[in-house]
Amino acid sequence: MQSCRNFIKLLINRSIDNRTVLLHSECLMKLPLVQHKTVLITGCSTGIGATTALMLKERGWHVIPTARKAEDLEGLSRVGFDPVEMDMADPDSVAAGCEAALRQVDGKLGALVNNAGFGQSGALEDLSREHIRYQFEVNVFGLQDLTNRLIPTFRQQGYGRIVHISSVVGRLSVPYLGTYSASKFAVEALADAQRVELFDSGVGVILVEPGPIITEFRRNAARRASETLNFDDSPNGWMYREELDRRAAQQKKPDWINKSPEDVAIKIVHALESPRPKRRYQITIPTYAGEFLRRYVPASIIDGLLIRKAKQKRAAGESQRG
Numbered sequence: 001m002q003s004c005r006n007f008i009k010l011l012i013n014r015s016i017d018n019r020t021v022l023l024h025s026e027c028l029m030k031l032p033l034v035q036h037k038t039v040l041i042t043g044c045s046t047g048i049g050a051t052t053a054l055m056l057k058e059r060g061w062h063v064i065p066t067a068r069k070a071e072d073l074e075g076l077s078r079v080g081f082d083p084v085e086m087d088m089a090d091p092d093s094v095a096a097g098c099e100a101a102l103r104q105v106d107g108k109l110g111a112l113v114n115n116a117g118f119g120q121s122g123a124l125e126d127l128s129r130e131h132i133r134y135q136f137e138v139n140v141f142g143l144q145d146l147t148n149r150l151i152p153t154f155r156q157q158g159y160g161r162i163v164h165i166s167s168v169v170g171r172l173s174v175p176y177l178g179t180y181s182a183s184k185f186a187v188e189a190l191a192d193a194q195r196v197e198l199f200d201s202g203v204g205v206i207l208v209e210p211g212p213i214i215t216e217f218r219r220n221a222a223r224r225a226s227e228t229l230n231f232d233d234s235p236n237g238w239m240y241r242e243e244l245d246r247r248a249a250q251q252k253k254p255d256w257i258n259k260s261p262e263d264v265a266i267k268i269v270h271a272l273e274s275p276r277p278k279r280r281y282q283i284t285i286p287t288y289a290g291e292f293l294r295r296y297v298p299a300s301i302i303d304g305l306l307i308r309k310a311k312q313k314r315a316a317g318e319s320q321r322g
Contacts, residue, residue: 028276031204032159034110038062039272040101042086042146043116045072047215048165051261052113052268053081059269064101066116088116088142089134098149111161111272112150114143119180119221121243126234132179139183144190151203159202161272164191165264168211168282172290175306176236180221195279206271211284212258222247239313259284 037060043049044065053065057080066086067073076083082104086097102109117139120131147162154160169177170184188207195205222244231237254260267281282288293302 028278029204029206030276031161032202033275034159034161034272035157036105036108036110038064038105038109039111039113040064040066040084040098040109040150041113041115042066042088042143044076044081044083045069047217048210048213048261048264049113049115050076052115052265054079055262055265055269056272057081059273061272062105064104066097066101068116086116086146088139088146089137091142091145094142094145095149098146102150102153107153108157109150109153109160111163112147113163113165113268113272114147115165116142117165117183118224119177119217120228121176121180121221121225122229122240123176123234123236124178126229126236127179131228135179135183136186139180140186140190143187147194151198154203155198155201157202160204161277162191162194162203162205163268163271164205164207166191166207166209168209168284168287168290170209171287172294172302175310176239204277206277206279206281208264208267208271208281209283209287210259210264211282211287211290213264213283214252214254214258214260218247257285 039056039061041049041053041056041063044053045067049065053063053076057063063081065076065081065083067076067083068085068087073083073085084097084100084104085093087093118135120127120135122131143164150160150162154162164187166187167180167184169181170188173181173185191205191207198205225240226244229237229240231240234240252258254263264283267283271277271281282291
């Protein structure tokens, strides 16, 4: 297993150095610079959103962060922001938040960073229609609703940057995150279509694909899984319990696989400030590896790798249960 991991790492590093395997991700766009450095960032309670908001603020941007909970809005206010309440699953909240943000900058908004989202864990057979719909309401429908509300402003100005925070699983679907993967595949498709639709407007649509980042995302996903999944009636119940226990005890630090929110924020800054931003920004080695596998490795081999990992988890769980 270690030799396979080293081989994949070698291939990815070589592809990055030579700029040959993933050229489509490196292709640059030519866009007008943002004249009014004002940006609306969704999902700024913690992690990537909060870190990006602070980094852009330090660089002279007028940042309007959003959050859903009162305590998170208060926390943002304490560090010098004028945050806007926004629940991406509620169309009225999105509409009201959009209007409040535009009022705050006198209708001159330079950029939008769609960061808000969550991951619904669980095998697809264990998820209800309601749970799948809610995943899409937050990660897809709310994102596109907000984007569409701001495009008239960007068109009128003749410039604007739209950054969607996607995921490696928006390029390569993985088991037990199928609903989350599907929502990120949808975001990728929407961005690719709308980027072309806006070709003569001065507005750019950019994707950021983080991969494993050390935030509260995993713990939040575990918490939601504990609230939405029926462990007792599922054939996967034992695995859910062990995964929740593992994530609760997990204390990861940045390394060659897991990166910090600052690593993502740096890419977002480039996407907003560069005259030649990329269409896609990939952050971590697993993101490059996922893209490589999707494009060049047969589906049968990918399935085999994922099944092998699932079998290893099952064997480990059975041995622990004795």
